[in-house]
Amino acid sequence: MQEAKKIALLIDCDNVSHTAIEGVLEELAKHGTVNVRHAHGDWKSSSLSGWADKLHPHAIRPMQQFAYTKGKNATDAAMIIDAMDLLYSGNIDAFALMTSDSDFTPLVLRILENGFPVYGFGQRKTPKPFVDSCSPFIYIENLVSSSESETENVSSPVKKSKAKLRQDTALVRLLRTAIDQAAGDDGWANMGQVASYIANNNSSFSSINYGYGRVSDLIKATELFKVELRNGTAMYIRDPKS
Structure with a gap:
């Protein structure tokens, strides 16, 4: 350990x-x-x-x-x-x-x-x-x-809505690039590899800044990508535009 x-x-x-x-x-x-x-x-x-x-x-x-x-x-x-x-x-x-x-x-x-x-x-x-x-x-x-x-009297953190997330062009570009780079020949990318790509190429990024505890929750909230669970736990992502 x-x-x-x-x-x-x-x-x-x-x-x-x-x-x-x-x-x-x-x-x-x-x-x-x-x-x-x-x-x-x-x-x-x-x-x-x-x-x-x-x-x-x-x-x-x-x-x-x-x-x-x-x-x-x-x-x-x-x-x-x-x-x-x-x-x-x-x-x-x-x-x-x-x-x-x-x-x-x-x-x-x-x-x-x-x-x-x-x-x-x-x-x-x-x-x-x-x-x-x-x-x-x-x-x-x-x-x-x-x-x-x-x-x-501090504003409580609020999850950004689907519309707000989609309007964030830098975020959408980062997510699309990460999924594209991690995708296999079938176009599907393992969520763990997507998160690793983001961490390695944009070290300051945190999904918490958008109101989401995990990158996977943030990706699902955008509703821009197809999400699939395999073997009950492994999450895979696909960009319909690719």
Whole structure:
């Protein structure tokens, strides 16, 4: 049995909401064990009170960073140093960065160069360069629990409708290409191979950003493709246009 990945979660508390931390940890549990949980910020600031309430329940270690100079984000530098220390410790198999700040893009690229995956979590305002560099990137608005949504007045995640999905030309193009590349001579593609193609060629992609837990659910929701179950469990997809 393969040993679970050891994941380091680093949180930029100055730049991302605390409302989705439960969802982030649940998502990371699918990939391994989050044995390092560091929350960076100036804990003397009242703006982090929401985060302060999340530390103990989720075994998150607060990393104090004083704002030495007004207008300068010392948290970024401290978090980068923390990441590099962990990178060279030899005790981590993957990283997760919870931030909406594109300044961390070079850090992600550096970690990827060392062969470690980087799971990104941030708000929809997150700049595209950072989103595209992660593997994958998930918008935290899709991970907020219903109770947090009511308390913080945050919009609950909603599954995109068939019409909305079909209007997303980039998504449709990606799905068609993946199915075409994974298809056999009969035109049918195994769902597992389709998902692998997407992961290998668009690492930042996540079906969760469209409101669906799995790629297969997302594909079925578009109603653009033929779906067939074989042997009761194996799903195959075919593009009628091919």
